[in-house]
Amino acid sequence: MINKDHYRGTVARARQILGRYDFYRDQMGDFDELGALIDGYAFRIVLVGGFSSGKSALLNRLAGREIFKEDQAPETAVPAELSWGPEDSAAAVFEDGRVQSLPLEGLTANPPAGTAFLSIRVNVPFLKARPELVLVDFPGHDSKIEAHNRAIAGYLQKGSAFILLVPAPAGALTESDRKFVREAMEYPQGLACFISQSDLVPEENLARIADLVRRRLRAVYGEDVPVETVSALPDEDPDFEGKVARAADRFEPQALFDMALAKPVNLALDKGLAALQAYADASRLDVRELDDRIAEAQLRQSELLRELAQRTRELDREYQNQLIPGIMNRLESALRSGADALTSAAMAGGQAFSDCVQSIVRPILNNVPAEIHANLRTMVGGIRTPGRNEASDEALRNSLLAVVDAVASLPQLAGTAAGTAAGTAGSAAAGAAGKSLLAGLVPGVAAGAVFTPIIGVLVALAPSLINLFIATRSAPQPDPRAQARAQVEVQIPAIIERLAGQVGPAVLETRNGMLAELEKRVQESIAAENEALAAAQKEKAARGEEHEARMKAIHADMDALRALHIAAGSGRPA
Numbered sequence: 001m002i003n004k005d006h007y008r009g010t011v012a013r014a015r016q017i018l019g020r021y022d023f024y025r026d027q028m029g030d031f032d033e034l035g036a037l038i039d040g041y042a043f044r045i046v047l048v049g050g051f052s053s054g055k056s057a058l059l060n061r062l063a064g065r066e067i068f069k070e071d072q073a074p075e076t077a078v079p080a081e082l083s084w085g086p087e088d089s090a091a092a093v094f095e096d097g098r099v100q101s102l103p104l105e106g107l108t109a110n111p112p113a114g115t116a117f118l119s120i121r122v123n124v125p126f127l128k129a130r131p132e133l134v135l136v137d138f139p140g141h142d143s144k145i146e147a148h149n150r151a152i153a154g155y156l157q158k159g160s161a162f163i164l165l166v167p168a169p170a171g172a173l174t175e176s177d178r179k180f181v182r183e184a185m186e187y188p189q190g191l192a193c194f195i196s197q198s199d200l201v202p203e204e205n206l207a208r209i210a211d212l213v214r215r216r217l218r219a220v221y222g223e224d225v226p227v228e229t230v231s232a233l234p235d236e237d238p239d240f241e242g243k244v245a246r247a248a249d250r251f252e253p254q255a256l257f258d259m260a261l262a263k264p265v266n267l268a269l270d271k272g273l274a275a276l277q278a279y280a281d282a283s284r285l286d287v288r289e290l291d292d293r294i295a296e297a298q299l300r301q302s303e304l305l306r307e308l309a310q311r312t313r314e315l316d317r318e319y320q321n322q323l324i325p326g327i328m329n330r331l332e333s334a335l336r337s338g339a340d341a342l343t344s345a346a347m348a349g350g351q352a353f354s355d356c357v358q359s360i361v362r363p364i365l366n367n368v369p370a371e372i373h374a375n376l377r378t379m380v381g382g383i384r385t386p387g388r389n390e391a392s393d394e395a396l397r398n399s400l401l402a403v404v405d406a407v408a409s410l411p412q413l414a415g416t417a418a419g420t421a422a423g424t425a426g427s428a429a430a431g432a433a434g435k436s437l438l439a440g441l442v443p444g445v446a447a448g449a450v451f452t453p454i455i456g457v458l459v460a461l462a463p464s465l466i467n468l469f470i471a472t473r474s475a476p477q478p479d480p481r482a483q484a485r486a487q488v489e490v491q492i493p494a495i496i497e498r499l500a501g502q503v504g505p506a507v508l509e510t511r512n513g514m515l516a517e518l519e520k521r522v523q524e525s526i527a528a529e530n531e532a533l534a535a536a537q538k539e540k541a542a543r544g545e546e547h548e549a550r551m552k553a554i555h556a557d558m559d560a561l562r563a564l565h566i567a568a569g570s571g572r573p574a
Contacts, residue, residue: 002132002257007038010564017557018272023535030268042134043253049165051140054196057232064124069109078111080137084128085121161251164193168201173216181220192247198229199236262566279532280554311379324504332496346484372511376404
């Protein structure tokens with residue numbers, strides 16, 4: 001399904017080239033992480049729908065046995081990932097990262113307390129033909145349980161694709177279905193739909209139901225979503241596996257893999273190229289010139305760190321006086337503009353009111369990481385270092401901007417697709433930076449939380465909204481809608497007050513995470529340059545007449561690394 005061989009070969013060849021240089025030995029872990037990322041990449045398809053929508057039954061049919069408990073109580077349900085393995089096995093992955101192997105029988109019915117998700121592997125032909133595919137049985141999205149809401153938010157960010165199951169007897173999308181589809185619009189992965197339990201309605205009604213669901217999905221999602229009717233009963237749907245395969249292939253797993261891996265591979269190559277360039281440049285100088293070069297580099301480095309610290313202090317004032325108050329003003333304005341919708345939701349009860357509040361504030365909060373990214377670019381774009389000419393300053397800023405863009409696209413820091421697009425542009429800027437101090441400064445492969453602090457605001461807010469709704473009282477009004485409107489008017493300031501205590505810290509936490517990653521990469525690049533300069537100084541004095549031959553070999557290795565770059569979107573050499 002996914003061809004990883006070119007990426008594995010690229011990493012192996014880069015490791016072979018850079019492994020010849022002792023000064024780069026401490027950086028070789030980048031390629032260990034890349035290899036693990038390539039080998040461990042999983043193409044996830046998450047099955048979503050309300051409770052009893054047929055998700056577990058469909059996975060049981062694919063697994064060839066009854067593994068997933070159907071009609072499970074919402075209180076005990078956790079996500080369960082199904083993939084291929086040479087032997088049947090199961091494990092619980094806990095919220096603290098621990099993994100515990102468990103018997104397969106009865107696992108989904110009684111997962112251990114604290115389980116984040118279950119990992120189940122089975123040896124069946126359908127999954128063996130697609131070893132990178134992971135199918136996820138998901139708790140019903142109509143649950144009011146907070147842990148389920150958190151799991152949904154997490155999988156929306158790391159899931160490759162989603163299949164929405166709509167039971168044929170229901171005949172149409174539920175409000176929970178529409179809410180999920182609106183949520184999925186905020187993220188770049190694809191969406192398909194199965195009309196499940198098709199054996200429970202007359203065959204002549206299926207086409208009408210499918211057409212209705214298709215039209216409703218387009219109205220909510222904004223584009224056509226493929227819709228298929230399926231049944232978990234073998235006698236009723238002999239083409240069942242073919243339908244699942246077609247849905248999976250529609251999501252273009254190879255393109256998704258290339259999108260995820262080309263950038264970190266190229267960034268690691270750029271980092272190696274920059275170190276070799278610094279090494280080659282330093283090796284052209286005599287020992288005395290190298291001493292001067294090292295002292296100059298150290299001065300530039302301290303100036304850069306001092307300039308970054310000054311800019312960070314200025315940024316703190318901007319955040320406290322402008323950015324965070326601006327976010328709060330937009331949140332309050334959006335809530336007041338949505339008072340009519342909030343009134344209608346309030347008349348439907350506390351859960352509906354909570355959902356409506358979240359649908360109003362979510363787009364604003366989703367855009368916050370992109371605002372932080374833009375602020376950091378502005379900060380870096382204004383950097384000037386004493387003693388450097390304008391051309392050198394420009395090269396330095398381009399290198400730092402490339403790091404900011406790449407850091408903003410890391411999964412544990414980014415909240416929007418904008419970070420990825422910006423990071424691609426930033427990589428190009430880094431390549432143009434040439435021989436500057438940070439020409440190859442790039443983040444290594446990072447794998448971490450898939451849950452941003454900003455999204456955490458919504459998760460933390462949800463239960464308090466319901467409690468606030470229940471606790472709020474207003475003066476009696478002549479009709480129910482006027483009464484609900486009065487209640488909303490009382491609640492909006494209270495919601496803003498609660499958000500004010502959460503948004504500011506979450507914004508600063510996201511910003512600080514990006515700054516910490518930026519400073520870490522700056523320090524790594526400084527250390528790599530210092531080590532390369534010192535190694536070149538020592539080797540030049542020792543090798544003398546072999547110098548020219550060594551220079552030819554270095555430049556040949558640099559040409560080989562350039563040839564390994566992967567063209568954007570192709571998965572093949574640039």
